[in-house]
Amino acid sequence: MGRDFKTIGVIGLGTMGAGIAEVFARHGYAVVGVELNDETLARGREHLDHSTGRAVARGKLTAEDQAALLERITFTTEIGEVKAADLVIEAVVESPEVKKALFQQLDGIVREDAVIATNTSSLSVTELSTASSQPGRVIGVHFFNPAPVQNLVEVVRTVVTEPDVLDDVAGLVRAVGKNPVVCGDKAGFIANTLLFGYLNHAVAMYEGRYASREDIDAAMRFGCGYPMGPLALLDLIGLDTAYEILDTMYKQGRDRLHAPAPILKQMVTAGMLGRKSGRGFYTYEGPDSPVVV
Numbered sequence: 001m002g003r004d005f006k007t008i009g010v011i012g013l014g015t016m017g018a019g020i021a022e023v024f025a026r027h028g029y030a031v032v033g034v035e036l037n038d039e040t041l042a043r044g045r046e047h048l049d050h051s052t053g054r055a056v057a058r059g060k061l062t063a064e065d066q067a068a069l070l071e072r073i074t075f076t077t078e079i080g081e082v083k084a085a086d087l088v089i090e091a092v093v094e095s096p097e098v099k100k101a102l103f104q105q106l107d108g109i110v111r112e113d114a115v116i117a118t119n120t121s122s123l124s125v126t127e128l129s130t131a132s133s134q135p136g137r138v139i140g141v142h143f144f145n146p147a148p149v150q151n152l153v154e155v156v157r158t159v160v161t162e163p164d165v166l167d168d169v170a171g172l173v174r175a176v177g178k179n180p181v182v183c184g185d186k187a188g189f190i191a192n193t194l195l196f197g198y199l200n201h202a203v204a205m206y207e208g209r210y211a212s213r214e215d216i217d218a219a220m221r222f223g224c225g226y227p228m229g230p231l232a233l234l235d236l237i238g239l240d241t242a243y244e245i246l247d248t249m250y251k252q253g254r255d256r257l258h259a260p261a262p263i264l265k266q267m268v269t270a271g272m273l274g275r276k277s278g279r280g281f282y283t284y285e286g287p288d289s290p291v292v293v
């Protein structure tokens with residue numbers, strides 16, 4: 001019989017951690033949410049208030065259910081409080097040093113049979129697992145942003161992840177209404193490996209003046225039914241973020257598909273980061289404005 005997960009520890013209540021805490025609390029799990037200090041903890045709590053408040057406003061959650069959901073979350077700056085957790089998910093900053101230090105710290109806190117998961121999007125889960133004394137119980141759970149809305153979770157197994165840990169975590173992902181997909185430990189996992197190869201190809205096409213930005217985007221929207229063309233999507237992701245993701249994947253996998261198109265780096269250097277800077281492949285009036293030029 002599989003593990004009976006009841007209490008979930010979530011470390012880091014930023015963009016992803018707050019969303020992950022919401023997902024589990026919404027499905028009846030007790031959540032221990034840990035942040036660095038009072039200020040970041042308050043920010044995490046605000047994020048949750050805001051996100052669940054929006055769900056109430058949209059009629060997707062009743063006010064009573066919102067109150068019950070928030071009741072299930074213990075907000076704390078005391079990492080020792082995750083000792084009760086059956087599963088701890090870390091969603092702290094994307095830094096191997098910070099994450100490894102955290103895994104070491106968790107060793108002295110969690111039960112020996114607890115599962116430790118990382119929400120990393122680009123670091124090696126295997127490498128992170130070496131910081132734990134129980135690497136067989138370390139696994140990746142890659143939620144997508146925003147976690148309460150996106151239905152996919154990539155469950156990442158390393159060469160030493162115990163098979164029952166993989167089965168139990170995939171089952172838990174299903175229990176919170178998400179679709180688990182299982183993959184090995186390679187930067188990008190399934191979705192971003194495919195997506196960013198495609199986005200990079202679109203940039204190369206634009207760079208080679210093969211077609212205009214509008215026509216590249218129109219081809220994928222009207223021909224393939226994508227909600228957004230690749231260049232508009234890159235502007236939304238942020239060209240700096242996209243460059244970093246491609247560069248990491250290329251360095252790890254050496255697949256030419258992911259060698260960042262040169263113009264991407266040039267645009268980043270020139271400060272053309274996409275929507276957030278007002279200019280990328282397109283020009284924007286404000287962060288949410290439609291395409292202007």
Ligand code: NAI
Pocket residue numbers: 011012013014015016017034035036040090091092093094095098102119120121122142143144145
């Ligand atoms: P974020 O910067 O919004 O949140 C990180 C939080 O962790 C901050 O609130 C910070 O105060 C806290 N923190 C840092 N060190 C801590 C520690 N030792 N103990 C407790 N709290 C600590 O970052 P974000 O975007 O939520 O990313 C978190 C993780 O999720 C990263 O590994 C990232 O690669 C991954 N990810 C991010 C996605 C995104 O779209 N933002 C999508 C999927 C995964």
